[in-house]
Amino acid sequence: MVDADRPGDSALPSSTAPLLAVRGIVKEFSGVRALDGVDLDVRPGEVHCLLGQNGAGKSTLIKVLAGAHRPTSGTVEWQGREVRPTSPVDALRSGIATMYQELDVVGGLTVAENVFLGHELSRGGVTRRRELHQRTRELLDRLGHNRLSPGREVGSLSAADQQIVSLARALSHDARLIVMDEPSAVLDSEEVGNLFRVVRQLTADGVAVLYISHRLEE
Numbered sequence: 001m002v003d004a005d006r007p008g009d010s011a012l013p014s015s016t017a018p019l020l021a022v023r024g025i026v027k028e029f030s031g032v033r034a035l036d037g038v039d040l041d042v043r044p045g046e047v048h049c050l051l052g053q054n055g056a057g058k059s060t061l062i063k064v065l066a067g068a069h070r071p072t073s074g075t076v077e078w079q080g081r082e083v084r085p086t087s088p089v090d091a092l093r094s095g096i097a098t099m100y101q102e103l104d105v106v107g108g109l110t111v112a113e114n115v116f117l118g119h120e121l122s123r124g125g126v127t128r129r130r131e132l133h134q135r136t137r138e139l140l141d142r143l144g145h146n147r148l149s150p151g152r153e154v155g156s157l158s159a160a161d162q163q164i165v166s167l168a169r170a171l172s173h174d175a176r177l178i179v180m181d182e183p184s185a186v187l188d189s190e191e192v193g194n195l196f197r198v199v200r201q202l203t204a205d206g207v208a209v210l211y212i213s214h215r216l217e218e
């Protein structure tokens with residue numbers, strides 16, 4: 001697995017303290033060593049691309065960061081403090097959002113309901129709904145996708161648009177690090193171009209992105 005880090009791309013000086021500092025992460029599954037001492041620093045506004053062949057351990061690493069796996073050894077520091085996220089919700093609350101390759105949107109719900117899934121705001125009547133739609137519209141605007149209607153059922157959207165909904169959800173939680181596991185796998189080349197534009201915009205806002213792919217040209 002390779003971290004194609006290009007610090008020169010960052011708008012911020014590399015002396016900025018890391019948001020995320022991964023040290024010596026080892027993960028074993030009943031004797032199989034999936035991760036063997038991973039170190040990784042991610043600073044605000046940086047994009048890191050993790051490249052590696054099937055079985056290299058990319059998904060295992062992000063599942064450790066998301067709290068879905070406990071590491072066998074090693075530490076994860078987030079904003080200067082050691083953390084041990086115990087679940088994806090836990091990680092999300094602390095500002096680490098993960099977009100899984102198997103998109104975790106709910107087909108039968110609307111765009112707005114998916115974006116605010118699990119938020120307090122999602123419970124309530126008409127006033128709440130109006131506010132929900134307004135805030136969803138703001139997030140979609142920020143992602144340059146204002147043509148997506150908050151009331152639209154998510155099951156009727158393309159995979160690319162469903163990813164945008166997943167990204168809007170990450171932003172609704174004020175994520176400071178967004179992890180994308182092979183997002184390009186379900187996208188055509190134009191949609192990949194759009195995603196890159198969104199990634200550049202996020203990093204300009206100081207959000208860090210960990211981008212997983214097995215396509216070297218990306």
Ligand SMILES: Nc1ncnc2c1ncn2[C@@H]1O[C@H](COP(=O)(O)OP(=O)(O)OP(=O)(O)O)[C@@H](O)[C@H]1O
Nearest residue numbers: 029032034052053054055056057058059060061214
């Ligand atoms: N829950 C699990 N139980 C046992 N072994 C696992 C588990 N998850 C992953 N592994 C093993 O760990 C290794 C790394 O797998 P991982 O899914 O992290 O690879 P990857 O780099 O994401 O691959 P891909 O490109 O196919 O998504 C593989 O050998 C895999 O079989």
Ligand SMILES: [Mg+2]
Nearest residue numbers: 058059060181
């Ligand atoms: Mg994987």
